[in-house]
Amino acid sequence: MTKQKNTLLSDTLRKCNRVFLGVALFGLAINLLMLTAPLFMMQVFDRVISSRNTDTLLMLVIIAAVSLLTMASLEGVRSFVLVRLSSWLDKKLGGTALKASINSTLKQGKEPNIQGLRDLSTVRNYLTGASIFPILDAPFAPVFLGILFLLHPYLGAIATLGAVFLFGLALANEMLTRRPLMDAGKYNIAAMNHAEASARNADVIAAMGMMPNLIGKWHKEHLGALEQQGKASDLGGMISAVTKFIRTFLQITVSAVAALLVIQGEMTAGAMIASSIIMGRALAPVEQAISTWKGFLGARSAYGRLSTLLEDAPISDKFMPLPRPAGHVSVEGVTYIHPGSTIPVLRNVNFKLQAGESLGLIGPTASGKSTLARILVGNITPRTGHSRLDNMDVAEWAADDRGRYIGYLPQDIELFSGTIRENIARMGEGDPDDVVAAANKAGVHQMILRLEKGYETEIGDGGAALSGGQRQRIGLARALYGKPSLLVLDEPNANLDNAGESALMEAMRTLKQEGATVIVIAHRPNVLREVDKVLVLRGGTVDDFGDRDAVLERLQGTPPLIAAGGGEAEDKQAARQVRMAQLNAKKTGAAGRSASGRGRKAGRKDSSGVISLGGPPMDGETGKGSPPELTDDIRQEIRALAGRDLSDQEVEEIYGLYTAGRQDEMMKRLKESE
Numbered sequence: 001m002t003k004q005k006n007t008l009l010s011d012t013l014r015k016c017n018r019v020f021l022g023v024a025l026f027g028l029a030i031n032l033l034m035l036t037a038p039l040f041m042m043q044v045f046d047r048v049i050s051s052r053n054t055d056t057l058l059m060l061v062i063i064a065a066v067s068l069l070t071m072a073s074l075e076g077v078r079s080f081v082l083v084r085l086s087s088w089l090d091k092k093l094g095g096t097a098l099k100a101s102i103n104s105t106l107k108q109g110k111e112p113n114i115q116g117l118r119d120l121s122t123v124r125n126y127l128t129g130a131s132i133f134p135i136l137d138a139p140f141a142p143v144f145l146g147i148l149f150l151l152h153p154y155l156g157a158i159a160t161l162g163a164v165f166l167f168g169l170a171l172a173n174e175m176l177t178r179r180p181l182m183d184a185g186k187y188n189i190a191a192m193n194h195a196e197a198s199a200r201n202a203d204v205i206a207a208m209g210m211m212p213n214l215i216g217k218w219h220k221e222h223l224g225a226l227e228q229q230g231k232a233s234d235l236g237g238m239i240s241a242v243t244k245f246i247r248t249f250l251q252i253t254v255s256a257v258a259a260l261l262v263i264q265g266e267m268t269a270g271a272m273i274a275s276s277i278i279m280g281r282a283l284a285p286v287e288q289a290i291s292t293w294k295g296f297l298g299a300r301s302a303y304g305r306l307s308t309l310l311e312d313a314p315i316s317d318k319f320m321p322l323p324r325p326a327g328h329v330s331v332e333g334v335t336y337i338h339p340g341s342t343i344p345v346l347r348n349v350n351f352k353l354q355a356g357e358s359l360g361l362i363g364p365t366a367s368g369k370s371t372l373a374r375i376l377v378g379n380i381t382p383r384t385g386h387s388r389l390d391n392m393d394v395a396e397w398a399a400d401d402r403g404r405y406i407g408y409l410p411q412d413i414e415l416f417s418g419t420i421r422e423n424i425a426r427m428g429e430g431d432p433d434d435v436v437a438a439a440n441k442a443g444v445h446q447m448i449l450r451l452e453k454g455y456e457t458e459i460g461d462g463g464a465a466l467s468g469g470q471r472q473r474i475g476l477a478r479a480l481y482g483k484p485s486l487l488v489l490d491e492p493n494a495n496l497d498n499a500g501e502s503a504l505m506e507a508m509r510t511l512k513q514e515g516a517t518v519i520v521i522a523h524r525p526n527v528l529r530e531v532d533k534v535l536v537l538r539g540g541t542v543d544d545f546g547d548r549d550a551v552l553e554r555l556q557g558t559p560p561l562i563a564a565g566g567g568e569a570e571d572k573q574a575a576r577q578v579r580m581a582q583l584n585a586k587k588t589g590a591a592g593r594s595a596s597g598r599g600r601k602a603g604r605k606d607s608s609g610v611i612s613l614g615g616p617p618m619d620g621e622t623g624k625g626s627p628p629e630l631t632d633d634i635r636q637e638i639r640a641l642a643g644r645d646l647s648d649q650e651v652e653e654i655y656g657l658y659t660a661g662r663q664d665e666m667m668k669r670l671k672e673s674e
């Protein structure tokens, strides 16, 4: 089935046709009224001066004044209409252009930008600004040429030839400058986006002295734009100079021929003056068109980009709201390839969660966890397969509706300029009770109250006025706002201290009681204590899925996928607890089969837990196998297993037992140190 294209842009502009027709008719009247000056001059020279009749002169002045006033009023009304048209266009298309820009960032993985809004502004300014007048006035050029023919066929012929020649120059201008101007536009957009992105990352730039490199990169793109612009301006400037010369020379030629005709008695002196003025009017739109050509090309490119962007926007914003889902999650054969890539980042991912279940999503870096999270919340659409919430494909569920039932905390949190209250209420006004309830659940209420303006504290762009941990906790409160049925938390504890992490785990317990389904991506172990199930993602495929303890037990002997973080005592304790959960699961024979049908890793001891400290596991019997190097990570892991701070020597001794394959003694030493 071919996707229906959104024709909002062309439809909206079509609706403007009547206004443009009106504006063109105004233009006709204005152009005719412009004949006031030449006709006045003609009458003064031919009637007043020869007859010395001052009454006629007064009458002519009054008629000219009325005519010029009418012209000024019409011009005023024309500009009034165009200003209103500009606002109307903005109201009609602005929201859709912004939405489409945001969606294209989301779906096509493009660098975040609001080019759609910029393009709309370019098109709008062109259509409703002074640059459109030469195009609207151009159709009247033949009227003026016709009048010249009436004054004398020679004058008409010279002016027509001149107009054709100038039109040819205008065409040459279009053909020669189109490509460089389009290239300049492209370079310019890249340079501006680059500059915007740099400004957003000011901290990193300043701290690591990246400024010269970034400026160099920006310069390269900007110079590209300047070079192409220069090329177009050189050509345009030359053509413009030739045009000016030809136009002025034509004016002189017409005046000279008219003077000859006057001498030969074929024309009056007044007609000679009038012909010169009319000639100027006839050729003005052609000359103006050349000078405003750049604006026209810019607007045309902007129109092209905007229509491509809007074509993919949803045809209608209307949707039938669906009832609150219970929270059943079903991921069916999901494969995903990032735009611009050919390698699937997720391959045939399948799993199901009942409403109220919680899942820990773990896996090595770049295994596709965040991508899966974005699919689960409906931000990106799988290439094949479906992610369903209560049987409804989230990708097909209108975002504004489904979003009410989903809580999402992305890795980079993404807060907005505004107050804490607005941020928690997802940038709406928000019911105060609901805002406080979400903050309480995220354990952040007291922290907010301690801020100078409490919930009304302005947090700055992206939450710049908050610490990393505060941002994460406010992001969590935003995710919890409105009691969502499904929560997807992407490394929610990455910036949290112990108190923050305890609050997070408390929130997970509360959510469980409330029946919400929670999916949490974890690199640090604490949160895994609160989940029912664990899914291990490796290289974009499900490596293992099942009950937490069983999966963790099966992970024995593989390089660690979760790390004890930061040297915090609780972290170490948690890491140890997760390890112990693995060991206990082993001891009680909880090992099951993996969801993918893969058997558990070849066990080496079945009577007690085998601890692996990264790298290939050591053979407990023989001590054979290549021991991994005693890295800082392994030191940390040993300390986490011990649950307290060991001296370097103690760590090395325990490690010695490990590398010798003396697991029992190692366990004893670990317990001793408890």
Ligand SMILES: Nc1ncnc2c1ncn2[C@@H]1O[C@H](COP(=O)(O)OP(=O)(O)OP(=O)(O)O)[C@@H](O)[C@H]1O
Pocket (backbone or CB within 6 Å): 109, 338, 339, 341, 345, 363, 364, 365, 366, 367, 368, 369, 370, 371, 372
């Ligand atoms: N917008 C994108 N365009 C192209 N490739 C992308 C995009 N986003 C992610 N990727 C690629 O997809 C792969 C998976 O990324 P993803 O962020 O899902 O991994 P992850 O498991 O969450 O990693 P981490 O644990 O480091 O957060 C990576 O190789 C990454 O480079």
